[in-house]
Amino acid sequence: QKEVEQNSGPLSVPEGAIASLNCTYSDRGSQSFFWYRQYSGKSPELIMSIYSNGDKEDGRFTAQLNKASQYVSLLIRDSQPSDSATYLCAGPRTTDSWGKLQFGAGTQVVVTP
Amino acid sequence: NAGVTQTPKFQVLKTGQSMTLQCAQDMNHNSMYWYRQDPGMGLRLIYYSASEGTTDKGEVPNGYNVSRLNKREFSLRLESAAPSQTSVYFCASRSGTYNEQFFGPGTRLTVL
Numbered sequence: 001q002k003e004v005e006q007n008s009g010p011l012s013v014p015e016g017a018i019a020s021l022n023c024t025y026s027d028r029g030s031q032s033f034f035w036y037r038q039y040s041g042k043s044p045e046l047i048m049s050i051y052s053n054g055d056k057e058d059g060r061f062t063a064q065l066n067k068a069s070q071y072v073s074l075l076i077r078d079s080q081p082s083d084s085a086t087y088l089c090a091g092p093r094t095t096d097s098w099g100k101l102q103f104g105a106g107t108q109v110v111v112t113p
Numbered sequence: 114n115a116g117v118t119q120t121p122k123f124q125v126l127k128t129g130q131s132m133t134l135q136c137a138q139d140m141n142h143n144s145m146y147w148y149r150q151d152p153g154m155g156l157r158l159i160y161y162s163a164s165e166g167t168t169d170k171g172e173v174p175n176g177y178n179v180s181r182l183n184k185r186e187f188s189l190r191l192e193s194a195a196p197s198q199t200s201v202y203f204c205a206s207r208s209g210t211y212n213e214q215f216f217g218p219g220t221r222l223t224v225l
Contacts, residue, residue: 032212043203043216044156051211088156092212099144099163099207100171101214105155 003027006089006104013083013111019076021107023089026070033065033072036088038106044088048074079111114139117217119204125223126194134189134220136204144207145187146171146214147179149200156203162187194224 003026013019023033032051036044050056050063050072062075072091076083086106093100117138126132138145147159158171162181176198178190191198201221205214 034213036216043219046213046215049211049213090214099209099212099214100146100158100161101212103156105153 003093003102004089004091004104006087006107008105009086009108009110011107011109013076013079013109015079015081015111015113017079019074019079019083019109019111021074021076021087021089021109022071023073023104024071025089025091025102027091027093027102028067028070030091030093032092033063034090034101035061035063035074036090036103038086038088040085076109079109081111081113084109084111116140117204117206117215119202119217119220121220122218123221125225126191127225128195130194131190131192132194133191134202134204134222135186136188136217137186138204138206138215138217139185140206140208140215141184142206142215143184143209145181146205146207147177147187147189148203148205149173149198150203150219151200159189159202194222196224198222199224 035048038044048063050065060077064073088106089104090101120135143164146161148156160179162168165184204217
């Protein structure tokens with residue numbers, strides 16, 4: 001079982017709609033999670049960090065962390081064509097004290113005009 | 114601030130050749146990482162350096178070596194390149210406060 005799992009997609013979303021991305025993880029001790037956006041041919045860019053249960057909002061992005069159910073999600077409101085990218089979920093290994101992250105394989109989002 | 118920089122951006126090698134990928138960060142981060150990204154495999158950790166003077170293996174270290182030259186610079190060396198090392202290589206550094214990692218622009222390597 002992979003330690004961080006995401007649906008690979010593609011997730012097709014009409015422009016202006018909400019894109020909902022999910023990530024599940026196996027390490028119950030993980031305390032923080034990160035969402036990265038990666039455009040084709042580019043490097044991952046950190047867009048959201050979440051450290052506690054509940055929601056965190058930043059502009060059109062909302063990250064949700066549910067430690068009891070071991071999932072983290074990302075909502076993109078009012079989706080724009082510029083949101084078309086692959087979104088990577090990442091969390092730390094609690095057995096490791098050197099900040100290593102486990103990355104999901106990524107969910108491809110396609111926003112259609 | 115430039116953040117994390119990597120050179121070169123692209124490289125083509127023949128099997129058996131060697132090369133060094135360079136990475137530098139200007140964010141005063143202690144920890145630095147080298148990843149490779151292959152289609153369908155996601156990001157895999159090759160080596161990391163928790164602090165200046167220390168390095169350690171990640172998930173896929175075979176065929177690679179690293180040097181943490183100083184706090185800013187962390188290089189990755191392929192001693193004898195193989196076609197299986199064709200990949201995109203990313204360097205990252207970590208904010209010690211919140212565990213966030215920041216990535217460089219990447220090096221696209223092809224081994225023929």
